[in-house]
Amino acid sequence: MPSRLTLTLDTNRKLEKIAILPNALPYADLVKLAAQKMKIKKVKSVKIHRAHDGKEVVDDEESLALTGRDCSLIVSISDILPVISKPKTKSPPPESSTPITILAKETSLDTLALTQLHQTASLPSMYQAVALPDLHPGQTHPIGCTFVTNSIVYPDLIGGDIGCGMAVFRLDRISSDMVDGKKSERIASRMVGVEGPWGDKEKRKEVMREVGLEEVGEEWGEYLGTIGGGNHFAEVQVVERVVDVEAAERIGVKEDLAYLLVHSGSRGLGQQILQIHKSPTGLSTSSPEFDQYLKAHNQALAFAHLNRTLIAHKILSTLTPCDTSAPTTAPSPPPGTTKLIDIWHNNVEPKQFSDGVERWIHRKGAAPSDKGPIVIPGSRGTFSYIVLPTGDQESNAFSLSHGAGRTLSRSKAHHILPTKHPSASTLRKTDLGSTVICDDKQLLYEEHPDAYKDVDVVVRDLEELGVCRVVAVLRPVVTYKMRVD
Structure with missing residues (x-):
């Protein structure tokens, strides 16, 4: 037909x-x-x-x-x-009246991503746009950037994975010696049973009720405690080095302990919310439609926060014999852990600026720099950085990089990387000696370090521009993507 x-x-x-x-x-x-x-x-x-x-x-x-x-x-x-007609030179990105800050010195920025940045900055009610060094193209709007508006919120700028973010847990009962070095494969072999939802149906209903997510629908409980696909992961780490001893002590970073980094979001819930409230022209912040979107958006944030905590519960239960079942009160970090960081990098929130005006910050792949320390991971097999924001942060829209940023699209990674790495099995061991748990061959290529920018350069750019300073560097031991149990 x-x-x-x-x-x-x-x-x-x-x-x-x-x-x-x-x-x-x-x-x-x-x-x-x-x-x-x-x-x-x-x-x-x-x-x-x-x-x-x-x-x-x-x-x-x-x-x-x-x-x-x-x-x-x-x-x-x-x-x-x-196809380029005359002249054969690249056209510059379209002009925008919105002030645009580019926070990149050594890191190269993709031409398409810059074009998307300028096009998005031209939307009505835009006040400020910031391109971070991990900027890369999205489907319509770029990733690794922040947009500030006056009276309109654009759900499309945040995207479907509302609440996607990262949490860092210090594992107080697991020393670095217990997981480091040649022990990575042994640790990886124990990380079984991580797939699938956390707990049983009744436990999931109870925990959703405790954090006010009854209206979301109990069917979404099936996704609680799941990492998801794409670039989401969980990673056991150790401290490679401490750069700022005083700040590390204040944050709670201890060199002799292991850590768990969890990168996940609201799973399909955020996408459902986006489809319901999708609006290319944006939502007036004085409209009932905006109030409805913001309520659903905040529920997705709470869901993502809960999801990361329950992922930590599941993974820790594979590493230690201690009881890591959920507490009877509102969910807290697993027993024997201390949560050091938990931030969203896909969200919208109000912020009062120095001129006294409240504006709306849209973050799409950008970490908030007004809530204390953040973590900037690379890809699997590269270091992660714990940093502290410096300066007033208003010039960079209270945002920092959320990671390294892609240099190869997923389709391009499939086209190029198998030639460079013919055997996918070799990708399960990294140059840093860490182990990658990933039973999806395509994902191994899509998320290979070669598909990403150099996170060391990304962080160095931010430091040299005076918007953050490094506190500690974490090295991966085991990166969990997905496993066919």
Whole structure:
């Protein structure tokens, strides 16, 4: 059965092309068709997303499923070279009247990400935009940035993983000697049973009730205590070095203990909220629609916070024989641990600026710098940095980098990295000697350090620009992505 495809470019939604498919097309032919219709040459790879849900079309099965129904597809040009008419030089990013701060000295910033940054900064009610050194392209809006508005909030800027963030737990009953060095594989072998939800159905209902999440729906309890896919992970770490002894002592960093870093979010809950409240023109902060979105948004934040805590409960139960079942009162860190950091890097919140005006800070892959220390991890097999913000932070919209930032899209990682690393099994051991638990071959390539910027340079940029200082450096021992138990 024929199908009608509407193709648009992610950087120019007004550029629209129609294609009629009389027959099913495999993925490779669909890519060629998209490139031909969009007049794109020198194709290396093309990312194509279904417009109605944002899901990427990545293989024959998904491309063939498009046949027989009308469908809108978004073609990403982040991995391709567009046809350039005269002159043959790259066009500068569009001008924006919004002040834009670029916090990058040595770190290179992707041209598409900068274009998306300027386009987003041109939206109504924008007051300030900040590009952090981990800036990289998103589907429509960039990641690794912060936008400040006066009277409009844009749910689309925060995205679907509302509440995604990172928590650091000090493992007070596990010394660094117990996990470090050649013990990483032994520790990894014990981390079994981490997949699947935490507790039973009744326990999940109880714990959701204790933190005020009854309205969310008990079906979301099935996702509590789960890490999720993509770049989410949990990592056992040890202190590589302490840079600021006094600050480390104040924060609670101790060199002789192990640590657990958890990076996860609200799972599918945030995406559901985005689809309900999605608004390219934004929501007036004086409207009932905004109040409804903010309530749902804050529930997703609470869910993500609870999720990270319960992940810690599950992982610690595999490492120690102590009782790590949830307490009867509102969830707290597992017994025998101290939570040092727990921040969101996908959220919107009000903030009063020095001129006395309250504005709205949108963070998309940006850590808050007005809530104490933060952690900036790289990718698996690289160091993580605990840093303290310095200066007034208003010039950088009270935000710092949340990680290293991608240099290769997922599709490009699949195209390039298997040639460099033919055996996926070798990716389960890193250059730092740590062990990676990941039973998904594709994810091993997608999340390889080669697909990311150098986190050491990212942090150095922030330090040299005077917006933070390093307190301690953590080294990975075991990185948990996913396991088929």
